[in-house]
Amino acid sequence: MAQDPIRQQRAAARRNQILDGAARVFAEKGFHRASTREIARAAGVSEGTIYNYFDSKAGLVVGLMTRLAEVESLGDELSDTMPGDIREFFVATFRRRFARLASQEKLFRAVLPEVLVDPELRETFHQQYVLRIAGLLEQYLQAQVAAGRMRPVDVPLAVRSLQGMFVGLLVLRIFGDETTRQGWDDLPEVLATLILDGLRLPREDEEVAQ
Amino acid sequence: MAQDPIRQQRAAARRNQILDGAARVFAEKGFHRASTREIARAAGVSEGTIYNYFDSKAGLVVGLMTRLAEVESLGDELSDTMPGDIREFFVATFRRRFARLASQEKLFRAVLPEVLVDPELRETFHQQYVLRIAGLLEQYLQAQVAAGRMRPVDVPLAVRSLQGMFVGLLVLRIFGDETTRQGWDDLPEVLATLILDGLRLPREDEEVAQ
Amino acid sequence: MAQDPIRQQRAAARRNQILDGAARVFAEKGFHRASTREIARAAGVSEGTIYNYFDSKAGLVVGLMTRLAEVESLGDELSDTMPGDIREFFVATFRRRFARLASQEKLFRAVLPEVLVDPELRETFHQQYVLRIAGLLEQYLQAQVAAGRMRPVDVPLAVRSLQGMFVGLLVLRIFGDETTRQGWDDLPEVLATLILDGLRLPREDEEVAQ
Amino acid sequence: MAQDPIRQQRAAARRNQILDGAARVFAEKGFHRASTREIARAAGVSEGTIYNYFDSKAGLVVGLMTRLAEVESLGDELSDTMPGDIREFFVATFRRRFARLASQEKLFRAVLPEVLVDPELRETFHQQYVLRIAGLLEQYLQAQVAAGRMRPVDVPLAVRSLQGMFVGLLVLRIFGDETTRQGWDDLPEVLATLILDGLRLPREDEEVAQ
DNA sequence: CATGAATGAGCCTTCATTCAT
DNA sequence: AATGAATGAAGGCTCATTCAT
Numbered sequence: 001m002a003q004d005p006i007r008q009q010r011a012a013a014r015r016n017q018i019l020d021g022a023a024r025v026f027a028e029k030g031f032h033r034a035s036t037r038e039i040a041r042a043a044g045v046s047e048g049t050i051y052n053y054f055d056s057k058a059g060l061v062v063g064l065m066t067r068l069a070e071v072e073s074l075g076d077e078l079s080d081t082m083p084g085d086i087r088e089f090f091v092a093t094f095r096r097r098f099a100r101l102a103s104q105e106k107l108f109r110a111v112l113p114e115v116l117v118d119p120e121l122r123e124t125f126h127q128q129y130v131l132r133i134a135g136l137l138e139q140y141l142q143a144q145v146a147a148g149r150m151r152p153v154d155v156p157l158a159v160r161s162l163q164g165m166f167v168g169l170l171v172l173r174i175f176g177d178e179t180t181r182q183g184w185d186d187l188p189e190v191l192a193t194l195i196l197d198g199l200r201l202p203r204e205d206e207e208v209a210q
Numbered sequence: 211m212a213q214d215p216i217r218q219q220r221a222a223a224r225r226n227q228i229l230d231g232a233a234r235v236f237a238e239k240g241f242h243r244a245s246t247r248e249i250a251r252a253a254g255v256s257e258g259t260i261y262n263y264f265d266s267k268a269g270l271v272v273g274l275m276t277r278l279a280e281v282e283s284l285g286d287e288l289s290d291t292m293p294g295d296i297r298e299f300f301v302a303t304f305r306r307r308f309a310r311l312a313s314q315e316k317l318f319r320a321v322l323p324e325v326l327v328d329p330e331l332r333e334t335f336h337q338q339y340v341l342r343i344a345g346l347l348e349q350y351l352q353a354q355v356a357a358g359r360m361r362p363v364d365v366p367l368a369v370r371s372l373q374g375m376f377v378g379l380l381v382l383r384i385f386g387d388e389t390t391r392q393g394w395d396d397l398p399e400v401l402a403t404l405i406l407d408g409l410r411l412p413r414e415d416e417e418v419a420q
Numbered sequence: 421m422a423q424d425p426i427r428q429q430r431a432a433a434r435r436n437q438i439l440d441g442a443a444r445v446f447a448e449k450g451f452h453r454a455s456t457r458e459i460a461r462a463a464g465v466s467e468g469t470i471y472n473y474f475d476s477k478a479g480l481v482v483g484l485m486t487r488l489a490e491v492e493s494l495g496d497e498l499s500d501t502m503p504g505d506i507r508e509f510f511v512a513t514f515r516r517r518f519a520r521l522a523s524q525e526k527l528f529r530a531v532l533p534e535v536l537v538d539p540e541l542r543e544t545f546h547q548q549y550v551l552r553i554a555g556l557l558e559q560y561l562q563a564q565v566a567a568g569r570m571r572p573v574d575v576p577l578a579v580r581s582l583q584g585m586f587v588g589l590l591v592l593r594i595f596g597d598e599t600t601r602q603g604w605d606d607l608p609e610v611l612a613t614l615i616l617d618g619l620r621l622p623r624e625d626e627e628v629a630q
Numbered sequence: 631m632a633q634d635p636i637r638q639q640r641a642a643a644r645r646n647q648i649l650d651g652a653a654r655v656f657a658e659k660g661f662h663r664a665s666t667r668e669i670a671r672a673a674g675v676s677e678g679t680i681y682n683y684f685d686s687k688a689g690l691v692v693g694l695m696t697r698l699a700e701v702e703s704l705g706d707e708l709s710d711t712m713p714g715d716i717r718e719f720f721v722a723t724f725r726r727r728f729a730r731l732a733s734q735e736k737l738f739r740a741v742l743p744e745v746l747v748d749p750e751l752r753e754t755f756h757q758q759y760v761l762r763i764a765g766l767l768e769q770y771l772q773a774q775v776a777a778g779r780m781r782p783v784d785v786p787l788a789v790r791s792l793q794g795m796f797v798g799l800l801v802l803r804i805f806g807d808e809t810t811r812q813g814w815d816d817l818p819e820v821l822a823t824l825i826l827d828g829l830r831l832p833r834e835d836e837e838v839a840q
Numbered sequence: 841c842a843t844g845a846a847t848g849a850g851c852c853t854t855c856a857t858t859c860a861t
Numbered sequence: 862a863a864t865g866a867a868t869g870a871a872g873g874c875t876c877a878t879t880c881a882t
Contacts (some may be wrong), residue, residue, distance in 0.1 A: 014862095030327035032242045036856060037865095046856080046864045057856065086410060113323030116384055117240035125384045134389070141409075145336030150409045157393045157400045158409070160382055164390075165371055168378025172370055174326055175336040178343070180374075183367045190367045198353075199360045200296060201370070217845095224845090256847045258875080261873060355882065427866095429696055434866090450747035452662045456852060466868050471853065506830060533743030536804055537660035546805040555810070561829075570829045577813045578819045578829070580802055584810075585791055588798025594746055595756045599764070600794075603787045610787045618828030619780045619788070620716060621770075644841095666877060667844095678844045678879080687877065 015053050018043045018196055019067060020128065022060040027106035031061065031114040061114050066108070069128040086149060087192055094188035101170045102184060104194050109174045225263050228253045229277060232270040236320035241271065244320075271324050271331055274317065279338040296359060297402055306399035311380045312394060319384045344369050375401065436445035438463045439487060442480040446530035453479065455529075476605065481534050481541055489548040506569060508610055513559050520591045522604060531596045554579050585611065633820055645683050648673045649697060652690040657736035661744040662689065691744050691751055696736070699758040716779060724818035730816060731800045739804045764789050795821065 011192065021043025025034040036057055040047040054060050101108070115121045133156075137159045144150040172180040212400040231253025235244040246267055250257040264270050310317070324332045347369045379397065382390040393400070440464025445454040456477055460467040474480050521528070535541045556578045564570040589607065592600040603610070651673025654663040666687055679770040683691050720724045732737070745751045774780040798815065802810040813820075 011862095031329070035854080040865095047856085048864050049862080051857070051862070057401045062291065077309045084354060109326055113326050116319055116381070117243070121386050126387060130382065130385060130387055135228050143411075149411060151403070151411055153403055153405065153409065154393065154400050156389045157397060158404060160379065160387065160390045160393070161375055161397070161401055161404055162379030164266065164382055166378065166381075167381050168374030168376065169370065170374075171326070171377050171381070172340065172374050175332050175340055177336060177340055179366045182368045183364065183370070186364065187367060187371070190364050191371060193361070193363060194368060194371060194408070196408045196410040197361065198404070199354075199363065200406040201361050202360060221845090247871095250848095257873085258847055258849095259845075260875065262845065406873080430759030432865090439632070441758065454690030454746070455850080459671065460869095468851085468854080468868055468870095469866080472866065477852065480828065494677065519842095522744055529746055533746050535664070536739055536743050536801070546807060550802065550805055550807055551639055564829075567833060571823070571831050572828065573823055574820050576809045577817060578824060580799065580807065580810045580813070581817070581821060581824060584800075584802050585795045586798065587801050588796065589790065590794075591746070591797050592760065592794050595752055595760055597756060597760055599786045599788045603784065603790070606784065607787060610784050611791055613781070613783055614788060614791055614825060614828070616828045616830040617781065618824070618826045619774075619782050619783065620816070620826040625696060665875080670844095677877085678843055679841080681878070682841070 011053070012099055014045070014049070015063065017066075018045060018050055018053055018064050019060065019129070021045075023064055023107050023110075026061075026064070026110035028110075030110050031057075034110075046172060058114070058118060058121065060117075062124055064111055065121070065125050065128060066117070067108075068104070070130065074135060086144070087196055090192040091188050094191055097166055098184060100168075101166065102173070105170065108170060112197055128161065134163060137162065214229055221263070224255070224259070225273065226277075227367060228255060228260055229270065230265055231255075232338050233274055233317050233320070236271075236274070237316035238320075238337075240310075240320055241324040260402060268324070268331065271321055272334055274333070275325070275335055275338060278317070279342065280316070296354070297406055301398050301403040304401055305375055306378060308398055311376065312383070315380065315383060316382060322381075329354065338413075344373060347372060372405070431473070432475075434465070435471070435483065436487075438465060438470055438473055439480065439483050441465075442525050443484055443530070446481075446484070447526035449532055451477075451534040466505065475570075478534070478538060478541065481531055481538075482544055485529055485535070485541070485545055485548060488524070488527070489552065506564065507616055510612040510616060513609050514611055517586055518604060519606055521586060522593070525593060528590060533592075550583065554583060557582060582615070641683070644675070644679070645693065646697075648675060648680055648683055649690065649693050651675075652684070653694055653737050654741075656691075656694070656740035658740075659738050664740075675780070688748060691741055691748075692754055694741055695745070695758060697753050698734070698737075698761065705825065717826055718775070720822040720826060723819050724821055727796055728799075728814060728818055731796060732803070735800065735803060738800060745829065760793065764793060780804075792825070 018039070021041075022034075022039045023041045025042050028034075029038075037049060039060070041074050043050070050060075053061060075120055115125045134156070140190055141150065141155045141159060145152050145155060169180060172186070180187075228249075229252075232244075232249045235249045235252050238244075239248075246257050246260060249267075249270070252258055254328055260270075265274060325335045335399070344366070351360065351365045351369060355362050355365060378388060383394070389395075438459075441461075441471060442459045445459045445462050448454075449458075456467050456470060459477075459480070470480075498559055513605050535545045554576070556577055559574070561570065561575045561579060565575060589600060593604065596597075600607075632825060648669070648720070652664075652669045655669045658664075666677050666680060670680055673680070679738075680690075683834075684693060704800050745755045764786070768785055771780065771785045775782050775785060799810060803814070810817075
């Protein structure tokens with residue numbers, strides 16, 4: 001029938017409408033303290049309707065994560081930047097990631113706990129989020145290493161370290177750490193220096209460690 | 211009365227007994243899915259007894275965190291190492307932290323979510339854990355910078371980045387990320403390189419970025 | 421929508437159904453010894469349903485009180501009687517009040533204790549019950565005093581004394597006092613004499629006290 | 631043993647100490663919301679000790695009532711007054727009762743509810759309190775009637791009405807009724823007029839109702 | 841006699857989920 | 862497809878009472 005695409009569109013709109021409500025309530029109260037009643041109210045639908053689009057309350061989290069991952073167009077981010085200057089690339093990328101993270105802080109704060117606890121969600125999130133981004137970063141780093149522009153480190157682990165740093169700094173932010181929060185905009189620069197140049201300064205009587 | 215110290219000792223033992231039970235159940239099921247009944251059973255006491263020692267279920271998390279922080283003798287860790295070689299120091303310190311984190315993975319997985327969600331817990335954890343460790347690290351880094359052995363970065367932010375990396379890598383571990391999990395023992399070395407020397411290799415026709 | 425009034429009617433019916441159950445159990449066991457589970461069973465609904473219609477267990481008492489007050493059409497009672505003969509008016513009014521009180525004895529026995537203890541309930545009951553009836557009685561007495569048919573006493577206090585007597589006699593009844601219980605039907609007459617004519621007989625050698 | 635009387639005295643002192651604590655806590659929170667722990671603390675003893683002197687929490691109420699009744703020396707009150715002037719006697723007696731009631735308001739508020747609800751307490755209270763006072767009042771009234779100084783009403787019912795009025799006015803006071811509370815000191819006079827002379831004023835063209 | 845830690849039954853309330861309309 | 866009333870299991874927590882010390 002010709003109505004199919006229309007229906008699908010309407011259904012997708014409803015889904016999103018519900019997810020928006022869920023995101024709002026989850027962000028404010030956390031997963032467990034958010035009731036389906038409140039989510040329904042926030043989404044402007046009835047409780048029953050939620051269950052027409054999602055299997056369960058946990059299904060809402062899956063939906064949110066999936067949507068999060070769909071929206072992430074990391075590939076673009078990475079390729080958007082001219083690969084010319086490494087530092088500029090790093091800083092720009094970091095800056096974008098940090099802006100993203102900050103804007104989703106509340107949602108992360110709400111969803112992360114449940115993701116940490118629920119094995120299935122954990123798996124989904126890991127696949128759709130961690131591995132996807134890791135893959136892209138690995139490609140980039142690998143290329144740099146191959147080109148002799150970067151130290152031949154264990155690329156996957158280095159990437160994990162980077163990702164970890166992002167996640168961890170977000171966690172610190174969530175903890176309310178003032179230093180992290182106020183320095184958020186400076187972090188891309190600091191990180192770039194840290195990651196690219198390292199902390200160590202060669203003593204004068206030493207050779208530059210390469 | 212001579213019984214006072216005995217009383218206190220017995221009370222402390224009970225507290226720990228209860229916390230052990232709580233840790234076990236929290237680790238297995240997470241905070242919200244763990245019922246006080248189950249915790250009581252795991253601890254070998256009655257439900258009522260729990261409330262003779264803790265204000266509420268959330269109080270158990272506070273207790274666990276506090277105990278965690280008490281056990282942490284980071285000061286020793288830092289000073290134990292000869293400050294001779296910076297890299298050795300970093301690697302050794304990282305190794306110890308990573309061992310610690312890994313051994314407490316389950317507990318973290320159980321407690322972290324609730325800490326993220328509950329504002330009061332967040333504050334407590336931040337004070338007792340994040341800031342305490344941050345302070346020690348800052349001292350160390352600052353000294354190195356002052357001695358001209360390290361690049362004059364924004365020390366507090368650099369420290370947060372380090373801490374974030376620890377936390378974040380633990381989170382990746384919790385996500386079940388195979389790369390992180392299998393590379394756990396190699397991470398201290400990778401991180402040391404990353405943090406101390408940086409990724410970038412100077413091209414021959416370039417100046418050393420500072 | 422045309423369903424709204426139907427909905428409302430059904431909801432009102434449910435409310436009453438629940439209140440009936442609550443009244444039954446409260447009357448039998450008193451407020452505190454009545455469990456919501458038992459109330460639910462007595463009302464023929466689930467425990468959860470109670471909370472769809474009332475905020476809390478205490479809310480049931482409020483509901484009962486309100487319903488009690490709504491049913492009371494004291495105004496009619498007062499005006500129904502011909503104002504012709506004062507004594508007849510008193511006796512008739514008393515008789516009606518006493519019949520009312522007796523029929524609600526159990527409910528009062530169940531609700532009064534909680535009303536006495538809970539400040540909020542106390543206030544509500546005072547407003548909806550005591551003051552409403554007091555106002556009507558005051559009007560009546562005031563009119564009689566103004567007409568010179570009654571002694572110019574402190575009307576509000578006299579009314580409180582009357583109300584107190586009703587309440588107090590009900591309490592004695594609840595205590596199981598046999599004299600009160602068996603004399604219940606005679607009390608209107610006795611009270612009328614007491615209140616209208618007083619106990620004192622003038623000695624022959626004295627003036628009539630006024 | 632010679633210690634018996636000493637022991638008994640000490641035991642009685644403890645009992646009273648506990649009852650004082652109970653009275654304080656009951657008065658503040660009501661019977662059900664008062665915990666034995668709090669009572670113990672208020673009495674300066676341990677929870678266990680309470681159970682060495684009383685069977686149960688309800689036993690405390692029995693104890694309080696009994697002590698209340700013991701302290702009441704109504705006989706003295708009644709005989710203290712010169713039987714000369716009836717009105718003076720009534721006013722003086724009322725005044726004393728009202729002062730008593732007011733001073734015990736809180737305790738009544740706390741104990742009455744439980745007395746109303748618990749059949750056993752009800753019986754005890756009725757015997758020790760209601761009937762004892764009723765008996766004394768009946769004697770007095772009966773004598774007055776016999777002496778031709780009072781109208782030959784149904785004495786027991788009249789007495790119940792009086793008692794009811796006391797109880798009822800106390801209840802109104804407890805409800806927080808401002809009129810009752812502020813007029814408390816005037817009530818003895820108002821009541822005396824009400825009870826002795828009645829409200830009705832004879833019209834000039836009528837005979838004095840007898 | 842006094843203590844107070846331990847008990848565990850039982851309570852009120854919440855909430856995800858279902859289903860008749 | 863939407864609704865929202867009804868459900869009832871489950872949960873955290875309180876507290877009167879006991880008993881070993």
